[in-house]
Amino acid sequence: MMRQYQDTINHRLIMPLQHFINQEKSGGIVLGISIVIALVLANSPWSDSYFHFFEHKLGFVFNGDNYLYYSLHHWINDGLMSMFFFVVGLELKREFIGGELADVRNTILPIGAAVFGMIVPALIYFSLNAGGDTASGWGIPMATDIAFSLAILYVLGSRVPLSIKVFLTTLAIVDDLGAVLVIALFYTSEISFASIAVGVVFLLAMFIANKLGVKNVIFYGVLGIGGVWIAFLMSGIHATIAAVLAAFMIPADARISEPVYLARASKLINRFREAKPNDVSTLEHEQVEIIDRMMSDSRDAIPPLQRLEHSMHPLVSFVIMPIFALANAGISFEGISFDAVMANNVALGVMLGLLIGKPVGIVLSTVLLTRLKIAKASDTMTMRRLVGVGFLASIGFTMSMFISTLAFVDETFLIQAKLGIFAASILGGVLGYILLRGGEQK
Numbered sequence: 001m002m003r004q005y006q007d008t009i010n011h012r013l014i015m016p017l018q019h020f021i022n023q024e025k026s027g028g029i030v031l032g033i034s035i036v037i038a039l040v041l042a043n044s045p046w047s048d049s050y051f052h053f054f055e056h057k058l059g060f061v062f063n064g065d066n067y068l069y070y071s072l073h074h075w076i077n078d079g080l081m082s083m084f085f086f087v088v089g090l091e092l093k094r095e096f097i098g099g100e101l102a103d104v105r106n107t108i109l110p111i112g113a114a115v116f117g118m119i120v121p122a123l124i125y126f127s128l129n130a131g132g133d134t135a136s137g138w139g140i141p142m143a144t145d146i147a148f149s150l151a152i153l154y155v156l157g158s159r160v161p162l163s164i165k166v167f168l169t170t171l172a173i174v175d176d177l178g179a180v181l182v183i184a185l186f187y188t189s190e191i192s193f194a195s196i197a198v199g200v201v202f203l204l205a206m207f208i209a210n211k212l213g214v215k216n217v218i219f220y221g222v223l224g225i226g227g228v229w230i231a232f233l234m235s236g237i238h239a240t241i242a243a244v245l246a247a248f249m250i251p252a253d254a255r256i257s258e259p260v261y262l263a264r265a266s267k268l269i270n271r272f273r274e275a276k277p278n279d280v281s282t283l284e285h286e287q288v289e290i291i292d293r294m295m296s297d298s299r300d301a302i303p304p305l306q307r308l309e310h311s312m313h314p315l316v317s318f319v320i321m322p323i324f325a326l327a328n329a330g331i332s333f334e335g336i337s338f339d340a341v342m343a344n345n346v347a348l349g350v351m352l353g354l355l356i357g358k359p360v361g362i363v364l365s366t367v368l369l370t371r372l373k374i375a376k377a378s379d380t381m382t383m384r385r386l387v388g389v390g391f392l393a394s395i396g397f398t399m400s401m402f403i404s405t406l407a408f409v410d411e412t413f414l415i416q417a418k419l420g421i422f423a424a425s426i427l428g429g430v431l432g433y434i435l436l437r438g439g440e441q442k
C-alpha cells in the first residue's frame with residue numbers, strides 16, 4: 001500500500017515538477033507570474049505592507065556599531081542578484097571555453113547584432129534625455145532578458161529553426177556581458193581603492209588555487225563570498241561585478257579526465273556485476289562501496305564550473321529571480337497619470353530604446369555585416385525571422401529593471417523607467433511571437 005502511494009506521488013507530483021524545472025521556458029514562466037503578483041500586491045489593499053516589508057533592515061551589530069546594515073531590498077539587489085550574476089559569469093566562461101563564443105569567427109554576426117543592439121537603444125534614450133537629471137538612465141534599454149526571450153522561442157518549438165535559437169542565445173550572452181561591463185564602468189558610487197585592493201587579493205588567491213589544481217567548491221565559495229564579494233560590496237563598485245569575476249576564477253577542468261573516468265567506470269561496473277547479490281531489496285556492503293566509488297568518480301569527472309552552474313541554475317531561476325521580481329516589479333498605479341508619466345522622457349526613452357532601438361540595431365548590423373561579407377547568415381535567417389528576433393531581444397524585464405535601480409534614486413524616475421520597460425517588453429514579446437510563429441517552415 002505504501003509503495004503504491006509513493007509511486008502515485010512520484011508519478012503525479014515529483015516527475016511533472018522535475019520535468020517543468022528542466023524545461024528552458026519554465027524560468028521565464030515563473031518570472032512572469034512573479035511580476036504579475038508584484039503588480040497585484042502593489043495595487044491591492046495590502047500595498048503599504050508590501051512596500052514596507054522590503055524596507056526592513058538586516059545586518060550585524062557589534063559594540064553598538066552597524067556592519068553591512070542594509071534594507072531587505074538592498075540585500076536582494078546586491079546579495080541575491082550576485083548569485084544570478086555568478087551563474088551568468090559561469091555561463092560566460094563556459095561559452096568562451098567551449099560554447100558559442102569559443103570561435104569568434106562563427107559568432108561575428110550575433111556579436112555584432114548584440115553590440116549594435118545595445119548602442120542604438122542607448123543613443124535613442126540619450127537623445128531624448130540629454131543634459132538633464134534623467135540622462136543617467138541611458139543603460140536601461142540596452143539589456144535583453146534572456147529568460148523571457150528564450151522562453152518564447154521554446155514555446156514556439158519547431159516553428160523556429162535551431163540556427164535562429166542559437167543566434168538569439170549567443171546574442172543574449174554577449175548582451176549579458178555588455179550589461180555587466182556597463183554596470184562596472186558607469187554605475188558605481190564613490191570608490192574605495194583599499195576595499196578593491198582587498199578584493200583583488202582574494203581574486204588572485206582564487207586564481208592561484210585554480211592553477212595549482214584546487215577543485216574544492218567550498219574553498220572557492222569561502223574566498224568568493226567572504227573575501228571578494230564583501231570587499232567589492234564595501235568598495236563602491238557594485239557587488240554583482242564581484243560575482244562575475246569570482247565565477248571566472250572557478251576551475252573549468254575536471255579532477256579526472258574523460259578517458260580515466262571511462263576506464264574506472266568500466267572496471268567498477270564489472271566489479272558490481274561480479275559481486276554476489278543477496279536476493280533482497282538491500283545491497284551488500286561491497287556493492288554499496290562500489291556504487292559510492294562510482295558516484296565519487298562521476299562527481300570528479302564534472303568540472304567544478306559546470307557542477308556549480310548545473311546545481312545553481314534551478315535556485316536562480318525559481319527562487320532568486322522571482323524574489324527579485326517581487327521586490328522590484330511592484331508599481332502602484334494610484335495617482336499616476338499620463339501627464340505625470342510624460343512629464344519627462346524617461347518612460348518614452350526606455351520604451352523606444354527597447355522596442356525600436358533593439359530591433360533596428362540588430363537588423364541593421366546583421367544586414368550590414370552580411371552585405372559586406374564580413375559574416376554569413378544561415379539559410380533559415382529570413383528578414384521576418386530577423387525582425388522577430390529583434391523584437392524578442394527588446395524584452396528587458398530583469399536586467400533593465402536591475403540597471404534602473406542603479407541609475408535612479410528618485411522614485412518618480414524609477415517608476416517611469418519601469419513603466420517603459422513593461423510597455424516595451426510586452427509589446428516586443430507579442431510582436432516577436434507573431435512574427436516568428438508565422439515564419440517560413442524550413
